[in-house]
Amino acid sequence: MKKSKYLTDSYHGENWFEPGGWQELSLVAASVKTGIFTALYREPIGAADLARSLALDIRAVRIVLEALAELGYVAEATGLYSLTKVAVERFGDPLARGYLGWAVLHSSRLVERWLTLPQVLETGLPVPGDRFSETIEGFIRAMDVYAGATSMEVADACLTRAPEAKTVLDIGGATGTVSKVMSDRGLSATLFDIPEAIEVIRAETEQSYPTIDLVGGDFNEALPQGPYDIAFLGNVTHIYGPEKNQALFKRVADNLSPGGLIAILDFVRGRSVSAAFFGINMLVNSSGGGTWTKVQYIDWLTDAGFKNIEIVDIEARDQQLIMGRLD
């Protein structure tokens, strides 16, 4: 069970400011969005020059810099501000491996979505504005931050069960976090995602991982024709409802080799403490998404012809990997 902050006696005590909560998120997201971090990464700069160069208000910039300094993001010396060492790693170069800016912007957009919950409760539908309002690039690069934490464990679990595998289909693979790890392990990977996402990452992937096959399409319509030895579905089953997931698993089975492995990474309801909360996340962001139980996964997989179904907990994140094999 999650611990509720608002049900503890200390809520109005010394922690009321909650520096790690929504205030810090808003402050950091604003610093990413307005370009403050990028400017400070480029070179040390005074508050007035920073405000001028970004066309921001000087009083606002001074107050924000003070708060960022208090939290350890920036340091000031002789009137010039710069990012601290740890902030450089996390908020310096947007294409660096440890960059967190995309994920922070995503979280801050989710806050806006969660604030619509009263309306969603009335209508049962997300308020207008699509899931990718932060731009597809922002969304898939944020996903890469989360997937980066789990990709090694996912690859280990799959390849322990299917050591003979030569091909993998990464369904809804976004920036190809798992495709790249599988490719490093000698498999031939096909990254499948919506065409707009594929176009965002095409140039960089063709340069850094030319062997990854990039295919755009809609997995609710069709999948690239197999057979593949492994199909990986990372965080895609929470996007759509039971009927679509059931149909997708059948489509996966049709494109796997005999004995092929399906591996699904998601929050399993009843097993992941985050699953109920993530259900809200999908409620405010989609018309049919949610988090699903072990029984639902087993039913859908069995119905699609999978056997030896197992669910393992992922150590790096409060998620599970659900796996099954075709005969």
Ligand SMILES: C[S@@+](CC[C@H](N)C(=O)[O-])C[C@H]1O[C@@H](n2cnc3c(N)ncnc32)[C@H](O)[C@@H]1O
């Ligand atoms: C939540 S992200 C997960 C990305 C990555 N697999 C991970 O685990 O972080 C879902 C991905 O599925 C893609 N996607 C959603 N609906 C799709 C569809 N109908 N057909 C193809 N890709 C889709 C999105 O573009 C996005 O890249």
